Ligand SMILES: O=C(O)CCC(=O)C(=O)O
């Protein structure tokens with residue numbers, strides 16, 4: 514029987530780089546991403562009232578008329594409004610693109626969202642800034658654990674985020690309870706958060722599906738295909754899906770980190786026992802590749818795209 518590891522990132526740990534708690538947590542987090550490709554982070558930097566405001570804002574957002582929702586468009590794949598997908602009728606989502614500048618100021622860069630939603634944007638931006646801190650911490654821990662921290666600045670300079678907000682309505686009688694199909698994430702690190710309705714399931718390496726039960730302060734940290742390729746397969750990119758069992762609608766927010774540029778496996782990951790598995794690849798072009806209908810069904814899209822043996 515598996516159980517996803519829970520790792521304490523709360524204030525009381527005093528996670529300062531170099532401290533004993535930092536080093537212990539770095540090892541735990543990296544091991545969890547190797548073994549399961551994810552873990553549950555307990556993280557209390559997002560105040561409960563902001564947390565509640567975010568989910569209230571999401572409810573209001575998805576309650577808007579469809580004519581309004583479809584106005585959230587982007588030239589980038591995966592960023593716009595997605596609703597009414599025939600094979601996943603419970604699911605609806607909307608993406609927001611934003612960057613994270615050096616002085617900590619974060620801004621949406623590509624949102625074509627009608628005026629009147631300033632409050633929504635401010636709430637989401639405040640939330641994203643705090644969640645990005647968790648992503649920054651985990652990424653730094655992983656780089657340090659592998660002794661590749663000299664590449665961290667370059668990595669940070671390339672990071673761009675997609676924040677995808679999701680609504681899963683409860684299934685009607687005789688309707689499928691499939692909320693979202695099994696898939697791996699195409700990004701580097703995902704941070705997932707939900708309202709108090711569970712439904713996420715993660716597949717362990719041996720094929721067992723694990724259900725995930727979360728507290729309001731729980732965040733799922735997951736490594737995606739890009740992290741798997743970058744680390745020469747030390748990190749795992751797990752299949753996961755959403756199944757809707759209860760009576761309530763589920764709202765979740767995923768923060769995906771993508772790199773604008775070429776991802777290359779550092780030489781520290783490569784030796785005789787671990788020959789290079791992936792050629793350097795352009796991360797956003799990988800998204801374009803995956804976005805094509807014929808590539809969506811690939812068992813391991815990243816291997817087909819840039820695997821050394823393909
Ligand atoms: O809603 C969730 O918890 C999962 C969403 C997800 O896996 C995704 O958007 O890639």
Ligand SMILES: [Fe+2]
Nearest residue numbers: 696697698753
């Ligand atoms: Fe996902």
